[in-house]
Amino acid sequence: MPESNRLLEPILDWYAGNARDLPWRAPGASPWSILVSExxxxxTPVVRVLPVWTEWMERWPTPASLARESPGEAVRHWGRLGYPRRALNLHACARAITERHGGxxxxxxxxxxxxxxxxxxxxAAVASFAFxxxxxxxxxxxxRVLARAVSGQEYPPKATTPPERRLAASLLPDADRAPVWAVAVMELGALVCTARAARCADCPISDLCAWRLAGKPAHDGPARRGQTYAGTDRQCRGRLLAVLRQAHGAVPKDALDVVWDDAPQRERALDGLVTDGLAEVLDDGTYRLPG
DNA sequence: CAAGCGTGGGC
DNA sequence: TGCCCAAGCTT
Incomplete structure (x- = not known):
């Protein structure tokens, strides 16, 4: 028998009084709506997802309704959420679900x-929250919560490790409470045990937290990230795709050329969008979202 | 497996 | 102001 989880009850109690009222957590939320939210x-932050998720659920309330659309429509209604390949993924999910899982x-x-x-x-999230x-x-x-509360580290490793998986598995409560435990720990990390400026005064497990008890030592080791964005292919792709999204129908190449000066980089980025299935070239040399 | 993949907001 | 971060996945 694993040692009992001393974090369980304080976190469940805290969640009962502090959970955000998010629409994909409503009792009637469909598995599809939960998959889309995930x-x-x-x-991507919750506040940016909310309006897009709402629009998608009105427009495409079922996998079948999205599966009937072209992939380009999914990309268009993705708006500026970022990582637009996720729109293609959801569209492909919708088709796979209708074709292989009876909708x-x-x-x-x-x-x-x-x-x-x-x-x-x-x-794991959909299996837990929806089912x-x-x-x-x-x-x-x-x-991050487990790194701090259990391991005494300010931040977890860059990539998920086997010890982290073992720890998380060992903390799982009985089947009845496992789903709420999962969402409660996530919520604690999102609202209290945040990456910067953790609100330990509001934390239900502050008296058990290994990191706080150790005096909240700063993360040792190299800085964790360093991705500049200005001038990158990513920024260029974003500009190009924004043009295609806002245009209904085919776009002449001139309209793409004007949004990025560096021609070789622009061509590379455009090719990448086509390769990734986010854009199409027509016979006349114009571009559009995938049909 | 490290790198690539968007975007906007907070500090 | 620039840097860091936000319910990751794929190759």
């Missing part, structure tokens, strides 16, 4: 994992 939330989001972790754009985290399965749900929030 893909949209990958690397219903699959309930099992493995079947979810086989869907495009669904990785270890998203499969009330018992899974360790390890997102950046949970990893």
């Amino acid at each position: 893909i949209m939330l990958q690397q 219903e989001v699959p309930t099992g972790h493995d079947a979810l994992l086989a869907l495009p754009g669904v990785g270890e985290y998203t499969a 009330k399965g018992r899974h360790a749900v390890l997102d950046t929030n949970v990893r």
Whole structure:
């Protein structure tokens, strides 16, 4: 028997009084709406997801309704959420679900994992939140809470490690409480145990937290990230795709050329968009979202 | 497996 | 102001 989880009750109690009222957590939220929310939330803050998710749910309330559209429509209505390949992934999910799963989001972790754009985290999240399965749900929030509370480190490793998975698995409560435990730890990381300026005064497990008890030592080791954005291919792709999104119909190449000066980089980025299925070249040399 | 992939907001 | 970060996935 694993040692009992002393974090469980304080975190569940805290969640009961502090959970945000997010629409994909409503009792009637469909598995599809939860899957859409999880893909949209990958690397993207809740406040930016909310309006897009709402529009998508009105427009495409079921996998079948999205599957009937062209992939380009998904990209267009993705707006400025970022990482637009996720729109293609969701469109491909919709088609896979209608073709292989009778139009219903699959309930099992493995079947979810086989869907495009669904990785270890998203499969566990949907299996847990939509179908009330018992899974360790390890997102950046949970990893940070466990790193601090249990391991005494300010930040988790850059990539998820086997010890982290073992720890998360060992903390899983019984099947009845596993889903709420998963969402509660995530919420604690999102609202209290934040990456910067952790609000330890509001934390329900501050008296158990190894990191706080150690005096909140600063992260040792190299700086964790260093990605500039200005001038990158990513920025260029974003500019080009914005033109295609806002135009309805084909766009002459001139209209793309004007948004980025560096021609070789622009061509490379445009080729990349086509390769990735985010844009199409027509016979007359014009460009558009994928049809 | 490290790198690439968007975008906007907070400090 | 620039840097860091936000419910990751894929190759």
